[in-house]
Amino acid sequence: MTVTTETDVLIVGGGPAGALLGTLLARRGIAVLVVERQTTFDREFRGETLAAPSVDSLRGLGFGPALDAHGFLETEAVTMRMEGRDVLHVDYRRFPIGTLPIDIPQPSLIGIFHDAATALPSFSYGAGTAFTDLVVEDGVVRGAVLKEADGTRTTVRARLVVGADGRFSKVRRAAGLEADVQPMARDFLSFKLPRPAGWKHEAELIADGEKHIMVLPTFPDLLRIGHNLPKKGLSQLKRAGFESFRDGIAALDERIAPLVHEHLTSWDDTSFLEIFTAELDRWSRDGLVLIGDASHTCTPILGQGVNVALQDAIVLTPVIARALADGQGPVTERQLAGFVQQRRTHKRFVTKFQRMQEDALSKNSPLQKLARRARYRLLDKLPVKYKMFDRVINAPHEIDPVDRELGRKAPAVVAG
Known part of the structure; x- marks a missing residue:
């Protein structure tokens, strides 16, 4: 297909964060174009576990019927066994949230978002469309140059470009937003x-x-x-x-x-x-913002990457809607500052916990292994383990009332 040449929001990257953000914006009547360089929803290694708050959020946004129709696997607990000994067991059914994490293939999750969006008149999608460069005028991002599947180069002007193109983000590089990459x-x-x-x-x-x-x-x-x-x-x-x-x-x-x-x-x-974390001093500039792994790469520990990315999309939606309603020009970095501060605080907490876990798992001497098992066994016996894990994996997700109401009214769509 030939992509539109003008839109309110251009989202580069059709993974979970980009797909969800595009759907939520289109529900609000905002013109949005999502482009994805791949021609299908298939991915190689990607997280497939949705934490309990993500499940609650998606149900609150009206995706529950599609999840139920597709099917999923509920994860009831996590167990750690070291040197042949069980050292820690966390029963997810004991958390106050009352919802279990689920496992669902990521292509199916993206398909659920995509199928809900395609019924909306303000939504456009460009499969097999690659990001080439940003359009920058007087220091403000005004859109992007895209290469379509047939080789056609198209300039798309937008009031906001969202880089949702992953851990090796080309949008991030083109925007000159430097990442502090720390290998694990x-x-x-x-x-x-x-x-x-x-x-x-x-x-x-x-x-x-x-x-x-x-x-x-x-x-x-x-x-x-x-x-x-x-x-x-x-x-x-x-x-x-x-x-x-x-x-x-x-x-x-x-x-x-x-x-x-x-x-x-x-x-x-x-x-x-390849496992690394990436931190950015700036996630945005006038006319552009980064979300998901493009702005805060996580490690696979506790499967937090996809969940943090989904929450980025949920929190960002009303921020974009308010900014677009405030005027006719590009969305400014100032208008995005609150979103960036809020999401950075949560992501840094997750990364700190992941690095602690990674350090513990790297121990190899007999004394280190003995001390590690002793620490986990002690934690296992203390009620604090549920408070600690609850804070990391069950951090509450915020849904704007407008998005919740639009989700309630949205027709049930089952991913094909």
């Missing part, structure tokens, strides 16, 4: 296996020294396994051979060993993710 000690390799009948609906972290895996039941009938490896250690892992890698995974959890040997057959069955 390890990277991440993931794969999926068939889920045996009767497997508990619990997330599990299994560690032996500095080696560990995450075992996550995933919808509809799979296990998602995440394996941490030393930073830039993938080439060394491959030099040791696939059999060595597979045997190492099997040794960490004897329950999945037969599944690993039967179904994990080559490196092609795995997906690699």
